[in-house]
Amino acid sequence: MIEFRNASVVAASSDAVLLAPTTLALSERRVSVIGANGSGKSTLVRLVNGLAMPTTGSVLVNGRDTRRQASSVRHDVGFLFTDPSSQLIMPTAIEDVALSLRRTIRDKGARTTAALTALDEIGLAGHSHVSVHSLSGGQRQLLALAGVLAVNPSILVADEPTTLLDLRWRAHVDALLDALPVQVIEVTHDLDAAERADRTLFLDGGKVVFDGKPSRAVALYRDLMSSRAEGRADA
Amino acid sequence: MLDAFGVYHPRRTPLHLLPPWVKLIGLALSAVAIFILRGPTWTLVGLVASLAVLASTLPPPRPTLRGLWPIALLTVLMGGYQWFRGDRAGAAEFAADFLAVACLALALTTSTRLDDAVSLLSRAFRPLRHRISPDSVGLVFALTARAIPEITTILGDSADAARARGLAKSPQATLVPAAVRTFGWALGVGEAITARGLADDPEPDSDGETPEDTRGNVEYPRRRPA
Secondary structure (H helix, E strand, O other): OEEEEEEEEEOOOOOOEEEEEEEEEEOOOEEEEEEOOOOOHHHHHHOOOOOOOOOEEEEEEOOEEOOOOHHHHHHHEEEEOOOHHHOOOOOEHHHHHHHHHOOOOOOHHHHHHHHHHHHHHOOOHHHOOOEHHHOOHHHHHHHHHHHHHOOOOOEEEEEOOOOOOOHHHHHHHHHHHHHOOOEEEEEOOOHHHHHOOOEEEEEEOOEEEEEEOHHHHHHHHHHHHHHHHHHHHHO | OHHHOOOOOOOOOHHHHOOHHHHHHHHHHHHHHHHHOOOHHHHHHHHHHHHHHHHHOOOOHHHHHHHHHHHHHHHHHHHHHHHHOOOHHHHHHHHHHHHHHHHHHHHHHHHOOHHHHHHHHHHHOHHHOOOOOHHHHHHHHHHHHHHHHHHHHHHHHHHHHHHHOOOOOOHHHHHHHHHHHHHHHHHHHHHHHHHOOOOOOOOOOOOOOOHHHHHOOOOOOOOOOO
């Protein structure tokens, strides 16, 4: 369960409101977050694992305050970035997944076995000793996902995880995310993926302007974007 | 594939078979010896021996030779500065010594799994755990090793972009975007490290146990959201 209690974010340098005070409780298994670039989607989801802190209010994950218990919240919340290249640290796939497990499994043999299992679960076992540089973009995103899932988070936050992928890898990553037995909060520009969620948050100008049924949220988003495009064309 | 520069390559050479701690101590002692033993003979012996040690690890030739260029350039710049200051004999000696130590460091990274090196450093710093997080020391080492191919790639991409804009002769057109991208990459990595919880100290749960205590070396079933 993720709770936003009047949480807002104001940029320290410019006083710009990145996220207006927001109160939400997210318990659905799949939540999609949609909106135009700069609408506050990433800011909202970064609050969930303590990557960003609310300027006012608070965010609670499974009853834990992200400000006071950031470390244990991160233990519960995995985060998948758009570009996996900054998420991958070690030179080979198995070493990178093992790095995630270093804090929880001290024994090297057990760690390697667990890392191999995590790679196997997402279909990368055959690439375990391959340099991360020689993996394709889709394989790198899968590897980043394996590193996140290896520590068994109960929530996965994915910030546009398929934006840089081709159609084949996009479908593959989407299918994997859909099948995960954890709560998934996904920021996406892929409206088909957004519609498959149980609930959709539509953000605009740093505010949640719609919260509810995915098909309705997507329709509203399309309408708003169309009207803005027409307005720009008229100008 | 410059990305392969300085990265571990599985081989069965004598250096690959040595324990990481032996190699690390060997590198430290050799580096000290190279800089302490003065004179052209010792300098030449140090450089040739270091090149031989590097060659004995059988690194992939093309990326290694291409990757050595920036190091050679840095060597020339530093040696050139000393030459400019009037110390001609010292300049040549310093440049050769620097290159020798760089070759030994490369021999270490190409023959040692990064995971093993990180574990070794974490173990070595465990006695100081009340002052420095041993895992953080290992992570810093891993990041340093990760940064080498990344920055090299960024420099290559920036040079290509400068050429595409017809600015091949402008160092600014390459270096400024490369610096900005490197900074952006570093920020992204920092964020990812935070998100992965790699920078966190284990935090006691409500029952007073750390995650390590409760999870141990067993696999856990996937949890479902409440």
